[in-house]
Amino acid sequence: MKEILLTSSVLIAALLVLRFFFRRSIPRRVQYALWGLVLLRLLVPVELPALPVSVLNAGQEAREAVAVTMEQPVYLVPVQRTPAAEVPSAEKAQPGGPVATSDSFGYPVLSGDGQTVTKYAQKVTVSVLLDWIWKAGMAAMGLFFLAANLRFWQTLRRDRTAYPMEGSRYPVYLCQNLTSPCLFGLFRPAIYLTPAAVAAPERLRHVLAHEETHARHLDPLWSFLRCVCLTIYWFHPLVWVAALVSRTDCELACDEGALARLGDGQRLDYGRTLLALVPVKKLPANPLLTATTMTAGKKQLKDRITRISHHPKPIVAAVLAAALLAGLAGACTFAAPQTTPDAAQSLTGEELRYFNEDFFNGDYMNIRNQFLSSHYENPKDIDLFSLFYNGDGSDCTQTPEGIDPQELSAALDLDNTDCPTVMLTTAQMDEVLSRYTGLTLEETNQVNLSHFRYDKTYDLYCHTHGDTNYRGWVQLSAGTREDDQISLYYQDDFMGDGWKCVTLQDMGDGSYQFRSNMPCEKPDIATAYPDWEPELTIPVDDLAPYEAPAVTVERHTNDCAQRFGGFSVGDYTVRLYLSTDGNYYAAVVYEEVAGSNGDMSAWDVGCFLTLPTVEENYTVSFFSDLFGHDGIVIRYNGQITESYGTCFYDYYYLTDDGVPVLLARTYGVDSQVIDLDGDGTNELAGEWQFFFQRDGQVYEADLKELLEENWPALTFWDYAILDPYARSLWVTGFMTADQWANGSGQANFARSLYFDGEAVRVYRDERETEDHLLEDVTAPEEIIQKAKEWGQKSYDVMLGQDAYVIGEGFDDWRITRIESCSPYKYGWQWDGPEVEVYSLSFEVHSIKPESVVLAGGIYVLEDGWVGGFYLEYPYLVCIVNDDGTRTFLESRIPGDGGPGSQAFLEGLDETLNNA
Structure with a gap:
């Protein structure tokens, strides 16, 4: 949508400029036809191949800035205001930023002046809020468009009488109260006349020629599509300008077409007919009306009469120049943004594994994870309070060497707090900053450094707290390398505010320094396939649509013996609980009230999954963005088949009415929602199969079955490991080795299976x-x-x-x-x-x-x-x-x-x- 808004704005502006400079040298029919480019740009989301010069290339920075803005949080429905002095954690928050509290409901935010903490009931991103507004406006505009045309149609139906006209291809009606002759009707257009239009035979001939020309130009269809554009892009002022101007060009083009039928001898008489019949109004005709009414403004009517009377001859060179310039404008606005695949290469699975398992994450506390705790476009702007909130990775709650503990405790008043105090010297901060940014503390902009207490005597930055902002795990899902710049993408589940991109600089000695960490859109980075051709390619275009097992919901009341943690899915809570009948259930909670003795005084749930036995180990987690749904995945053991192991992963989402729907079920020891082919859309991968969506339909690919059918050498599938970094499945087993000396050997094999969106690629390791x-x-x-x-x-x-x-x-x-x-x-x-x-x-x-x-x-x-x-x-x-x-x-x-x-x-x- 953002790309269409940007490119259509440029295209409309370009056509308006062309219209002005070529207003006297090209036919209006040519000018009117050029508006078809805008119509195509607004309604058809297509892109031409990338060009060196294009609007999307030139607007890259603006697009990135918009992307950052769109992911900013917006807090809605304030429900409580509290003085900041009464909220202990408010002192760590930034003005206008969230406040960390233990409340399970609401989103506390510190005011801009730092004096008040307001709790909001809802938090959304700017993009979500604008999406709500856009859809509401579109619905209102659609209703207005429908109502205006239905009302006009009803008026015509009540007022019209048939007016026989020999030789007319369209039905002709006379309407006594119509202000202007018009053509109306999308599929069966009809001509509607006014009494003034039939007052003289010559005038009637001019009007019929005009309206029949509208019909030949398919103007009712173009008027309808123009209204669709206004309904969708109701907020876009340039789209309204384009609609009004193109409507004027429609009438001018119709005048040219009508005069071509009537002949030059009728030019002056045709102009007199317009002057007699066209109502002159200050405001333009309703642009959401699909009828081709002859209403015009004074300036528009003057322009029409001038062009009729002067009859400017089209200049062939001007027509060619206008067409060429319009074509260039269209190419630049339809062209996809140019990428540099040779410069920015997708990281391999091993490279991504290094950054996930060695550079980030690991044991507490990896200071590199803390470089993701704030947004910055320049390392000078890193939030130092967030970065060093828990120290520098060492035990910073102990008295630094060379300092007397009692003196330090007295100086910092440490005896009067139950919480530990983080203590860092300038040298300690310098060591971390210089190693990972190339800067010293003095060289940074010292963002939020003042949130620490500074003791000049001991050169200590101190902060007492009992909580933590440590990001224990970050899942880097994709990355690219361009020269010495590494861009790593992750969905920030810790902050819960969307996708981020952290940029590192490869220093050439095995070390990396942080350069930025900013919000971004979900990446569509191509999968890095092996450098050699696949041994086997198996298409998946002949699969039958997947049908998930049906879900039966049984109502249970007052049977809760023990309940476990709840998981919020939309407006509902899903719980696992032990029933009084001895079974474990997964259920949607309709009502639950805990009594004073720990029992449930009210318990009303819809059970949708019976877990096999009490002894099994069950886990529940969330998933998001899978085939258009968010929900929960329940992992549990159970008897499946000998071929597929004994572990289920059930992916459920809830309808608006709270009905659980099983989206997909995988088997084996691992299952992940992952973008296998790197197109920005997630698939679901398991140990034995994967699910993908095509044309709104979900399909399941049984990898073991596909490999057995298409690779005769396979004799035994041993086991498989899902590699989320390489976006592949590593499979081992046995195969026939006909190339061996005895010609009938059984060899081990190892293959990597990839999904490229159309087929399964099977790769043998061909490294030298x-x-x-x-x-x-x-x-x-x-x-x-x-x-x-x-x-x-x-x-x-x-x-x-x-x-x-x-x-x-x-x-x-x-x-x-x-x-x-x-x-x-x-x-x-x-x-x-x-x-x-x-x-x-x-x-x-x-x-x-x-x-x-x-x-x-x-x-x-x-x-x-x-x-x-x-x-x-x-x-x-x-x-x-x-x-x-x-x-x-x-x-x-x-x-x-x-x-x-x-x-x-x-x-x-x-x-x-x-x-």
Whole structure:
């Protein structure tokens, strides 16, 4: 909508300018036809291929600014006002911003002067509010349009009498009270005459020629579409201008067409007919009336008479120039915004995984998450109070080294508070800011730094609080890279105010600095597919529409033995509860009142799901933006089939009447709402199947069934893992290996399945191996060299173990993974110098893969690479020195457990203590 408003405004302005400069040199029929471009732009949401010069390219900054504004919150229906001094958390809020309270109802907001906290009943974004206003105005305008035309039609019906006219293609009627002759009727147009129009035969001939020309030009249809535009874009002043001007051009074009039929000899007489019959009014005719009335303003009538009497000859060069300029204006307004796919590349799944699992998130407290706690277009404008609200990631509630605790407690009056006090020196803030922004505290604009108390004696910024603003998890759903700029997109569920984009700068040494964090529209970033062609492409255009299992709602009253947490879905609450009949139910709550003894004195619910057994583990969470619905997903165990495991994910939404509807059901151990093909519209992906929508209809693709039908080599589907970062499903199992020496081997396979909007793409891993390193495996060069030394040693040990026979003919090895085991990701801590830990994996190659013994976790791929065997110490551990060099330690972390496991933590502790 925003794009159409912008481009249509420019197009209308351009046509008005062309109309002025070519008003005497091109036919009005040509000018009238040019308004069809505006009609097309307003009613048909099409885009031409991108051009170097276009309105959307030039208006990119304006569009982004509008997008930011549209996502700003608007608070509605004030229900309570409280002095800010009576709300303890108001001191942390910004004027005009939300106030954090424990209330479950309402949205407290601090006034602009900081004196009052107003609680509002409703919070919406600007875009939602404007959408409500737009739809209300559209409904009102539509009713007015319908009423005006019905009233006019009824007036004509009551007043008309048939007026026989030989040779007329259309019915002709005489109306005694009509102010002007007109043509009316969308599907069966008829000509309506006034007594003055039939007073003289010549005048009647002129009027009939005029109205029949309107009919040949299909002007009732264009008038109707003009009214549709005014109904939809009732708020747009330029659309009203275009409607009025195009209506005038319609009459001028009709005059030209009528005179072409009557002949130049009738030009002056035709002008006299207009002067006699056209009512002159100060206000233009009702633009929402589809009739082609001859009403005109004084200036408009003068223009018509002048053009009739002077009969300006069209200039061919001017017509061509006007058409060319109008075409250019249309191309520039219809063209899609130009993108630079070669410059801005979608992040791969591994890159997105790094930012989700290593850079952000992890164990409490990752200070990088706090850089998402405020909006800023420049790092100088970061809200320092929000950033350092919980400290700098270390324990900032302890007395800094070198300061006497009792003196500090007395100076800061710490004995008179039950809440901890965060204490940060300028040096501590400088360390964080310089590392992640390249700035010092002095170089920032010190936004909200004054919210801290500053003690000059100790150079401490202090704040006492018992709550937290820590963002424990951010889900980055997509990202792009353009040169050294990384743009990461996430839906801010923590603040609940829409989509955001955080921009990082790659410093080239493995570190990143924050550049901005701003609201944005939901991204439509293309999925980063592998660089090679898919092994198999399976179309999904022949699937039958999906029909979700029907939902039966049973009314239960006063049977609640134990209720659990409620989940608000629209105007209703959904609860899981234990019934007195011993069953667990999911139910829509109609009425619930808790008694003084903990029992429910009132309980009236609609049960729509019976959970299998009391012992099962059930979880409930929210989902949003799936096939046009928001709702809840209930995960529970139950007997399904041997093929599909024993876990359900049921996605429900509620109708306006509170009736639960099962939107889709997935099976397996994982299920996510995710934009699989990167077109900005979500799909639903499970471990075995995915759901997509096409032309308003939902379809289910059974991936196991599709692969079995289209890939004869598949013999067994083992398991699948959904990768939300790569937007793919990683599938493993067994396949026939006809290329092996015996011609009938069973090899392991690993495939990645993608959905591109039209088909399922099946990719085999075709990365090359160079110098014992699998392509795309990245790490600091020093780590890679140490990993290769470890790989060679492991290879030699494996071949030298006569008792550990895996197979025959091994001739090569390779490192397949180097993963950083960061403390943020896996939750380990070390109080000494900075430590880095890397987990390693490697494979060996066999020229006789059919001889490999598949014992334990060993696998052999169809190209002869073998992996999965036990490695005693598959980790690199090093201390990072002050000068940036690394000192490698003898790792004692065993391969029995993964990163973060108890075996890992004990082995890391032994490694570091023995250093």
